[in-house]
Amino acid sequence: MDKAKLYSKHNEEQTQSAKKFFKYFGEFLREKFGKNSVTIIDIGTGCGRVLVEIFMTESQLNFSKVVGVDKSQAMVDLAIKTYGNDHIYFHLMDIQESIPRPMKFPEFDIVSSFYCLHWVQDLPLAFVKIKNFLKSDGIFCCVFILTHILIDIWNELIDKYSPYMNNWRGNFNYICYLENADEIIKKMLRESGIEIIKFIDEKNDMFNFGTKEFFTASLEAVNPCLKLMPEQLKNEFLHDQLDVLYNLQKGKENPFDVKRRIFYFVGRKNLNSNIIE
Numbered sequence: 001m002d003k004a005k006l007y008s009k010h011n012e013e014q015t016q017s018a019k020k021f022f023k024y025f026g027e028f029l030r031e032k033f034g035k036n037s038v039t040i041i042d043i044g045t046g047c048g049r050v051l052v053e054i055f056m057t058e059s060q061l062n063f064s065k066v067v068g069v070d071k072s073q074a075m076v077d078l079a080i081k082t083y084g085n086d087h088i089y090f091h092l093m094d095i096q097e098s099i100p101r102p103m104k105f106p107e108f109d110i111v112s113s114f115y116c117l118h119w120v121q122d123l124p125l126a127f128v129k130i131k132n133f134l135k136s137d138g139i140f141c142c143v144f145i146l147t148h149i150l151i152d153i154w155n156e157l158i159d160k161y162s163p164y165m166n167n168w169r170g171n172f173n174y175i176c177y178l179e180n181a182d183e184i185i186k187k188m189l190r191e192s193g194i195e196i197i198k199f200i201d202e203k204n205d206m207f208n209f210g211t212k213e214f215f216t217a218s219l220e221a222v223n224p225c226l227k228l229m230p231e232q233l234k235n236e237f238l239h240d241q242l243d244v245l246y247n248l249q250k251g252k253e254n255p256f257d258v259k260r261r262i263f264y265f266v267g268r269k270n271l272n273s274n275i276i277e
């Protein structure tokens with residue numbers, strides 16, 4: 001995801017879910033960490049807004065070191081420019097690749113990952129890495145999106161835009177499409193050495209994009225295929241995208257109010273597990 005500037009202005013959906021995470025688990029985190037100083041690493045931090053403006057404030061914890069990592073250089077650059085200081089750092093890191101040297105050994109009180117892991121193909125490997133980042137009593141905080149109208153829309157457009165979209169479905173982890181994704185992800189976590197503390201499966205989570213402009217820009221910010229299309233075709237695609245949305249939402253009072261399935265959960269390192277990367 002390279003549209004860092006666009007994403008930084010169109011992440012209301014992710015922001016709303018992050019706020020919901022703290023409605024569910026804020027008290028748990030405050031009970032756990034109290035006034036202690038806390039270190040955190042955020043995987044797939046994007047432009048850093050959710051980490052700095054939501055996590056750091058809504059959690060009401062006392063952060064001594066904050067690290068955001070992302071595989072997109074554009075996102076990391078924007079995050080550094082917007083939020084970087086002498087205790088908030090951002091680094092380039094792909095959770096599916098080997099961990100860069102300076103990041104290899106540190107352990108954190110909290111590992112968070114919001115709206116990122118659905119892009120990751122090898123989830124068990126990512127979970128083992130996340131477990132390795134945790135201190136022995138650390139907490140993993142996760143918001144994991146599974147289904148979204150954008151998936152249905154882009155699926156409808158695959159044939160027409162096939163040279164540019166052939167593989168887009170492969171960008172999402174296969175569990176996103178499965179009804180029993182909750183069972184699968186819980187098993188993956190267990191087998192990677194992460195014990196679930198609390199797990200919420202929101203099957204009817206709603207988000208209202210409000211206007212067609214905001215809807216279009218929000219989807220554009222996360223679309224990995226658009227950059228492959230010639231400019232003229234891109235405009236046609238954005239137009240078609242709206243047509244498909246109106247069709248899918250026919251009969252609904254507000255076509256921009258869409259349903260998603262999201263997992264909100266917290267876990268801890270299972271100290272009896274000896275799985276390593």
Ligand SMILES: C[S@@+](CC[C@H](N)C(=O)[O-])C[C@H]1O[C@@H](n2cnc3c(N)ncnc32)[C@H](O)[C@@H]1O
Pocket residue numbers: 001011014015018043044045046047048049050069070071072075093094095096113114115116119120222
């Ligand atoms: C939708 S954004 C979410 C950003 C932020 N967490 C938020 O809630 O606003 C997903 C981010 O995950 C990053 N990402 C995707 N796959 C990744 C991977 N394998 N390793 C690290 N970051 C990844 C993308 O580059 C993108 O910035």
